[in-house]
Amino acid sequence: MSVFIIRRLMQSIAVLFVTAVVVFLGVYAIGDPVEMLISPDASPAERAQVIASLGLDRPMWQQFLTFLWNAVHGDLGRSFVFNRPTISLILERLPATLELTLTALVIALAIGIPLGLISGLKPNSATDEAIMTGSILGFSLPSFWQGMMLIMIFSIWLGWLPSTGRGELGSFLGIQSSFFTLDGLTHLILPAINLSLFKLSLVIRLTRTGVRETMPLDFVKFARAKGISERRIVFVHVLKNILIPLVTVIGMELGSMLAFAVVTETIFAWPGIGKLLIDSIMRLDRPVVVAYLLVIVSLFILINFVVDILYSLIDPRVRLGEQS
Amino acid sequence: MYRKTFYAAMIASTMLASSIASAATLTIGSATEPSSIDPQFSRTGNNQNVAMQIFDRLLETDTTIGIHPALAVSWKNMDPLTWQVKLREGVKFHDGSPLTAEDVIFSLTRAKNIPNSPAPFSGNVAAIASMTAVDPLTIEFKTKKPTPDFIEQVGFVYIVSKKAAENATIEDFNSGKAAIGTGAYKFKSWTPGDNLSLTRNDDFWGKKQDFDNVVIKFISNDASRVAALRSGAVDLIDAVPPGDVKTLSSISGLKVFSIPSARLIYLALDSSRDQSPFVTDKDGKPLAKNPLKDKNVRIALSELINRQLIVDRILDGSGEPAGQLVPPGVAGNEPLIAAPAYAPEDAKKRLAAAGYADGFGITLHTSNDRFPGDAETAQALGQMFARGGLKVNGVVAQPYNVYTKGASAQEFSAFIFSLGNSTPTSATGLRNLLMTNNKEAGTGSFNRVRYSDPTFDQMMQEAMGEFDADKRIALLQQATTYVFQDMPIIPLFWQKVHWAGKATLAYDANMTEDTSATLTKLAK
Numbered sequence: 001m002s003v004f005i006i007r008r009l010m011q012s013i014a015v016l017f018v019t020a021v022v023v024f025l026g027v028y029a030i031g032d033p034v035e036m037l038i039s040p041d042a043s044p045a046e047r048a049q050v051i052a053s054l055g056l057d058r059p060m061w062q063q064f065l066t067f068l069w070n071a072v073h074g075d076l077g078r079s080f081v082f083n084r085p086t087i088s089l090i091l092e093r094l095p096a097t098l099e100l101t102l103t104a105l106v107i108a109l110a111i112g113i114p115l116g117l118i119s120g121l122k123p124n125s126a127t128d129e130a131i132m133t134g135s136i137l138g139f140s141l142p143s144f145w146q147g148m149m150l151i152m153i154f155s156i157w158l159g160w161l162p163s164t165g166r167g168e169l170g171s172f173l174g175i176q177s178s179f180f181t182l183d184g185l186t187h188l189i190l191p192a193i194n195l196s197l198f199k200l201s202l203v204i205r206l207t208r209t210g211v212r213e214t215m216p217l218d219f220v221k222f223a224r225a226k227g228i229s230e231r232r233i234v235f236v237h238v239l240k241n242i243l244i245p246l247v248t249v250i251g252m253e254l255g256s257m258l259a260f261a262v263v264t265e266t267i268f269a270w271p272g273i274g275k276l277l278i279d280s281i282m283r284l285d286r287p288v289v290v291a292y293l294l295v296i297v298s299l300f301i302l303i304n305f306v307v308d309i310l311y312s313l314i315d316p317r318v319r320l321g322e323q324s
Numbered sequence: 325m326y327r328k329t330f331y332a333a334m335i336a337s338t339m340l341a342s343s344i345a346s347a348a349t350l351t352i353g354s355a356t357e358p359s360s361i362d363p364q365f366s367r368t369g370n371n372q373n374v375a376m377q378i379f380d381r382l383l384e385t386d387t388t389i390g391i392h393p394a395l396a397v398s399w400k401n402m403d404p405l406t407w408q409v410k411l412r413e414g415v416k417f418h419d420g421s422p423l424t425a426e427d428v429i430f431s432l433t434r435a436k437n438i439p440n441s442p443a444p445f446s447g448n449v450a451a452i453a454s455m456t457a458v459d460p461l462t463i464e465f466k467t468k469k470p471t472p473d474f475i476e477q478v479g480f481v482y483i484v485s486k487k488a489a490e491n492a493t494i495e496d497f498n499s500g501k502a503a504i505g506t507g508a509y510k511f512k513s514w515t516p517g518d519n520l521s522l523t524r525n526d527d528f529w530g531k532k533q534d535f536d537n538v539v540i541k542f543i544s545n546d547a548s549r550v551a552a553l554r555s556g557a558v559d560l561i562d563a564v565p566p567g568d569v570k571t572l573s574s575i576s577g578l579k580v581f582s583i584p585s586a587r588l589i590y591l592a593l594d595s596s597r598d599q600s601p602f603v604t605d606k607d608g609k610p611l612a613k614n615p616l617k618d619k620n621v622r623i624a625l626s627e628l629i630n631r632q633l634i635v636d637r638i639l640d641g642s643g644e645p646a647g648q649l650v651p652p653g654v655a656g657n658e659p660l661i662a663a664p665a666y667a668p669e670d671a672k673k674r675l676a677a678a679g680y681a682d683g684f685g686i687t688l689h690t691s692n693d694r695f696p697g698d699a700e701t702a703q704a705l706g707q708m709f710a711r712g713g714l715k716v717n718g719v720v721a722q723p724y725n726v727y728t729k730g731a732s733a734q735e736f737s738a739f740i741f742s743l744g745n746s747t748p749t750s751a752t753g754l755r756n757l758l759m760t761n762n763k764e765a766g767t768g769s770f771n772r773v774r775y776s777d778p779t780f781d782q783m784m785q786e787a788m789g790e791f792d793a794d795k796r797i798a799l800l801q802q803a804t805t806y807v808f809q810d811m812p813i814i815p816l817f818w819q820k821v822h823w824a825g826k827a828t829l830a831y832d833a834n835m836t837e838d839t840s841a842t843l844t845k846l847a848k
Contacts, residue, residue, distance in 0.1 A: 037442035271517030
């Protein structure tokens with residue numbers, strides 16, 4: 001296991017370095033941040049002052065080496081726009097996104113797995129057809145439009161739920177989150193649903209396929225012959241076997257939800273990192289874009305790592321393979 | 325008699341109760357958000373919106389950028405290099421300490437030393453040679469050279485408290501510790517990306533504000549901002565998309581507040597070089613001579629444009645056809661210059677006179693996310709030019725962040741750009757946009773097409789050196805008349821800007837596109 005971890009670590013560092021080079025070069029090739037930042041009635045002297053203070057008067061290789069040197073020392077630079085360390089900007093907004101993503105994930109799993117099971121156990125029934133048709137909707141509705149519709153229905157017509165912002169934060173065990181206040185929770189509902197609908201459909205389909213594939217297998221027949229209750233067969237033996245593809249896909253999707261919940265965050269004015277990324281790209285806040293992508297790559301590496309460990313917990317064969 | 329008084333008292337008390345209930349909190353949905361609470365960190369609009377509620381300046385502007393005394397009550401120049409400014413008496417900072425000349429001197433010194441500021445106020449204080457406090461409420465300024473618009477320069481710098489800001493970092497401002505101003509509202513909290521919270525400053529020197537608390541929510545998406553207003557989550561929104569103006573004003577209980585802003589949308593023409601990258605002959609081959617150098621061609625292009633049609637069809641009416649830099653109402657506007665009329669016949673004659681009776685080929689460039697209808701406007705211009713006999717080789721639309729670099733690097737031949745005038749006269753805009761690009765002289769910093777006319781430069785220097793305000797404006801008008809006869813850029817329209825809010829509110833729609841609680845009142 002430790003060999004595995006060390007090898008993984010080395011690979012991760014290589015990936016991070018390559019990302020840093022590609023992203024830095026890519027981002028620095030686009031546009032001129034001074035044009036974006038400067039005031040419309042600036043004088044030439046002011047412009048020169050800004051260029052010098054942002055370090056943009058130096059050649060690109062010099063800027064890159066400075067960036068790399070600082071990055072190795074744990075400093076990913078300061079934002080052009082906010083003049084604050086990029087890492088603290090990102091970490092400040094990460095909780096909001098985590099909160100949204102986890103809620104969406106819980107919704108997707110809590111509704112998706114049971115519906116998938118029902119469909120898979122009674123294929124081609126009316127219920128199955130209804131669930132499958134519903135999931136097509138979940139797949140194909142564009143997130144942007146879907147978000148506007150949710151706002152239209154639940155905020156404007158019915159007036160039940162708020163449509164923008166994160167709401168009041170409560171604190172529990174030192175953690176600040178909207179989970180702990182009613183206002184916070186009501187603000188969370190619409191964006192979380194919007195973000196979860198696609199994943200929900202995905203979970204339904206994955207579960208259904210898994211169940212359909214597993215049910216005819218010999219061990220299920222054997223378990224039935226042994227007289228084990230149908231309930232136990234489905235919820236213990238079948239479910240365990242279909243979890244592996246589910247965990248793989250969910251791991252990947254969790255990463256992409258964290259990184260690119262941009263659309264949902266923009267529509268619902270949710271102060272998360274996706275919105276920070278889009279704003280930073282528009283304003284050419286290069287340090288933030290680079291730091292953001294590095295943080296996201298690290299997150300992906302971490303999530304994949306956790307997924308690998310989960311495999312070995314769910315599937316004994318993975319553990320056995322490692323030992324031999 | 326008694327009964328009458330009783331009724332009056334009843335009505336008064338119910339009115340009071342209802343107005344208090346609704347006046348308690350004002351929630352604004354704003355398209356932009358500040359990058360810092362430090363008012364001197366950046367002078368771009370998004371930061372000014374916030375700064376103007378917590379801090380004050382020596383001057384304040386009205387809806388048409390006219391200047392009025394704020395922290396300064398009077399100013400006069402003793403000789404061309406000396407100015408004496410009197411400060412307002414009895415002004416208190418949010419921490420209770422009084423405003424003195426020391427705070428002002430400190431603020432004006434600090435303005436040029438903000439670390440890593442992306443848009444510093446250093447230009448506003450560049451003219452100052454020295455400052456002395458004559459008494460606690462009087463400051464004497466010496467300038468490096470005669471500066472007639474001196475007060476307009478220093479008057480726009482936000483004044484911070486020396487005590488609170490002396491050793492403060494940007495984090496101290498963002499947390500509120502150093503956000504001590506003299507403004508109408510006090511800082512309460514800021515959650516970047518989400519909201520800014522303010523409370524009323526009851527010791528404010530100016531008019532008492534109608535709201536106890538103000539919450540500004542940052543909603544960058546247009547549709548979401550409109551939805552937030554319609555669902556009642558916010559009371560007022562800014563940057564209403566032109567397409568939604570009609571819908572919103574037809575909803576009872578809502579009201580739209582509009583004004584043509586001082587943001588000019590124009591077509592820049594590469595008129596200074598002998599070869600221009602995107603001008604060709606009719607077959608797409610390079611031309612020996614750049615036709616855009618010819619004044620007749622530029623005027624012809626302007627005459628081929630039906631400005632009113634663009635405003636009506638593309639902008640849903642949210643524009644005002646323009647023929648010069650600043651709109652009526654802003655000092656320096658020349659009322660005699662109307663927006664050029666649509667005159668295709670005359671244009672053809674001019675093109676023929678210039679030797680392009682068959683037209684020539686041109687490619688238009690534009691941004692596609694900078695202001696409503698930018699890409700569509702370029703397409704319409706393309707069609708209008710084609711109808712006038714030109715061969716339009718293409719209309720290229722790019723995202724603004726990529727586009728600006730190309731525009732400034734002289735990579736285009738004809739491109740759409742905008743200039744928001746935020747100063748009280750047209751002088752700054754004319755200087756930056758049309759005077760010869762010259763780093764040493766500090767002129768032409770946004771003169772992307774490198775237009776240059778020595779006579780105009782001379783006229784502008786004369787205008788900017790004139791101490792008599794009325795004469796200065798007359799000189800600016802003359803310079804404007806002179807330069808727009810040469811059509812250095814083709815003015816298209818001034819963008820109309822809109823706010824929308826509950827009908828119980830009144831908002832001061834303003835040309836500088838400011839969104840602020842200080843501009844919001846309860847409707848009478």
